[in-house]
Amino acid sequence: MNKRILIVDDSFYMRTMLKNMLTDAGYEVVGEAANGAQALEMAASTTPDLITLDVILPDNTGLDVLKSLRQTQPATKVVMCSAVGQEVIVTEAIENGALAYIVKPFSEEKVLEIVGSALQNDASEQPA
């Protein structure tokens, strides 16, 4: 079965690029969220295998979303997305259970590599 991915990013452009890359590669993009509240709601309703999570979101920081997710859905894998300049947050995200981070602007190869290896990382299924 295809792995199911939820994309969280406040930029439509970024979401579209990510979605195209992921669906072309055969993943099923189960939803796109543009802010933290939506992200949590959709994560609960779609129970994706993996979430790509932008660190800077309008209503909430990506970090808060990550922390809630670790509480409510510890099995869901999270990969952070961020443009350069926000390394501090990214480091904190990794400490909070994100599996990897993708630096924007990203190449298709890089995205697929990171998402692919994050999905294979089953050791992370213990609650953080």
Added chain:
Amino acid sequence: MAEIELATPTPKAERAKPTEMVQLIVFRLGDEDYGIRIEQVKEVTVTPEVARMPKTPPFIKGIANLRGDIIAIIDLEERFRLRPAGRPLPERSYTVAVEAADYTLGLVVREVPRPFTLPLSQIEAAPEFVQDAGTRDKYLEGIAKLPEGGIIIVLDMRKLLTPSEIMRLPGRAASK
């Protein structure tokens, strides 16, 4: 004369209230008066041109263009066997467009339908007829006895309007 504007449907209230009034659209079928609750009626209009549709039972007079909607036009007199089947429509007839959940159906009648208001308490539940006494009994909400004499048979369109009830086809043609 071409059209009778209808009031917006009244919201449903509790049935138990004795003073609750019911608005019906009343029309004549055979020698009897029939009524439909106004909230089930979309509009009343002079019957537009009806195109006979092959592969349908005779009581379906055909299809007509009602403001861009293509609807089936049905003759209840024939459906209820109050008249022999297959009669042509008169020069001028009226169509009561009734609404189902997701489609509209036209009931063709020969005299101008009229609105009629009466207390809900005047509608008595339909008596227990023998099951196969006539197809119409299944679609009755009840019978209204009028103080000045006469009765109105109140139809429940929601029961009449299921596609299988309307078509009652003797089995699909073996075209597949």
Added chain:
Amino acid sequence: MKTRDQEYRELFMAEALEYYDSMSRHLSELERNPNAGPALNELFRLMHNLKANARAMGFNDLGEVAHHLETLFGLIRDQERTFSGPLIKVVFTGVDALGNMIRAVGANQPLPDATALLDNLDRLVRGEAPILDEADAPETEEEANKKMELSDLVYIQVKKLDNLLNLVGELVIDRDRVMTLAQEIGNPALLATAQHLFRISDDLQYSVMDARLVGVGVLLNKFPRVVRDVASAEDKEVELTLSGQDVQIDRNILQIITDALLHLVRNAVSHGLETKDQRHKAGKSPIGHLTLSAMTERDDVLIQVRDDGRGIDTEAVRRKAVERGLTTANAAATLDEQAVWAFLFEPGFSMAQQVTDISGRGVGLDVVKLALDSLGGQLRVESQLGVGTTFTLVLPTSIAVKGALLVELDDRPYAVPLLHTDTVLALHPGQISIVGGVLVTHFQEQAVPLVPLRQLLHDEGDELLPLATKDDMTGAQQVLVVNYNNRRLGLLVDRFIRQQNIVIKPLSKPLDTIDLFGGVTLLGSGQVCLVLDVPALTRLFLAKRP
């Protein structure tokens, strides 16, 4: 023609302009209240997004300005700088510069130089005073106006476009009606207005149809992964070639054929193409070739799935059709290749020797046929044993309008979609013979069965059609030759009315169960006209012929 790069570019532009507008709004808020936290957060976020998007598009100078401003807003947010004094001026200049750069991107022009601005932003970040040049900051009216620009791209739900298309369909019907009435009444002013209405609604219809078009690539680009998966499950090597991704087609048509195309592609890889061993033995390269291409042909769009595999084994299909009782052994023996291949698209007909996961557990190609039928499309098959097979889907560009031939029967008009009509013939009774109770004529060296349309329309019950006679035939017989799944059938009608473009409305309940009619259309006269469904008529004839 929209490629993916172009799509990204449009998305980028739309969002960048939106960001720019929001930035301007939040800046005015900051001017009123320099400590407005939400506005600062938003400016920070918008700069961050614009930076990331601009860099992804390769607009590095734009990304650089946004990056500097992001850093500066980060500092203001963390109260290391205040939104006051010369900083305000530099920030406004910066946002204006972003606007100019975004517009330059939109106009395909080189981005304006921002060195001086970047230097000043650097100074502010370092905590130094900016160097302001009064001379180059004159706010002209023109520049002020530029700030008012809105994105020239909107996103719209397909549902809204569907609704728009339906309304246009109704408008066109009424327009034809008005035109007919105007001609009858003969008032020159009315006629001129009606003609103008005609032209405008034509343009409107074209524009709405155009707005719904997408590149076929949207669908084709999903196939490399599918092919890779199926090929690896079957241990085959397949090279996939895509072409014609830019061919434009109605978005809903693409949606409807998605499953059909998926089915054909999976079928081609798992059954069409041979294993490496088999290819080797046949003297072919071990790598199978699969081509998915789209092209336009007159008003239609063709989507082709071509493989260089084993080809269709016509005799095996013929045997299977007899086994399955789709035809008799005698009849099967007389069928030509095309007629035999047509069996492949019968429900449940599968040539899969072994049912694999990939090829859909024995489900036949009938899903392809059903999808095409619902669109009024056609399927063409070409195949050569040992060389390969090509399936061609012939699709309308748009669902809205179809060419149709109007015929008359018992004083009523019926419309037959042109996609399913081959030709019209006027035959003398002498040109018609009776074979096994069926009327037959010869046309293009092919025996074509004929049937009175009246008989098909009024057929009731389960009995077969009556044996044909020529007794009541006098004079020329009007025959419309229709074609479905490579089967020809001649329909006897009273007369041909004309050819015209029609807008098909689906039949609503309860009449939608009658499959002989694909829908209805309203003629210019306001008359309701049933649209005949050729596939259903053909199936009915095949089931009921004596």
